[in-house]
Amino acid sequence: MIKLWDIDGKRLIRDLGIHKDMARSALFMPDGKTALTAGDDGEIVLRQLADGTALHVFSSGTNGGVRQLKVSRDGKLAVSGHDTGSVVVWDLEKGTVSHVLPAMTGR
Structure with missing residues (x-):
């Protein structure tokens, strides 16, 4: 569960939603109206605050x-790091993947 907290007032403002597996990251977007969340389920979700x-x-x-x-x-x-070792660059405006950097294998 992703939760939005008022840190100063030490109170829960609202639940923002769930991931199907462990949530790992939640970031405020620059617009101040949305957040991006991600987790072990492999989903990155743009949510309205x-x-x-x-x-x-x-x-x-x-x-x-x-993972990141x-x-x-x-x-x-957005850039996401995954448990497979790959890194994905996302175009948030288009809702698409811009680049995938595969995991590095032996040298």
Whole structure:
């Protein structure tokens, strides 16, 4: 479960939604109205902060669960690191994958 907290007031504001498996990351988007969440289920979800509505679900497919997630300052791109060792660059405006950097194998 993803939860939005008021840290100063030490109170829960609302539940934002769930992932099918362990949630690993939640980031505020630069617009201040949405958040990007990710987890072991391999999904990255763009959620509305006002009510938790899922605006878009990005699936990492064979890249596996999401271990790390970062968003560009302008909120147009995201980069996710996966348990398979691959790194995916997402175009958040188009809702598509821009690049996949495969896991490095032996040297």
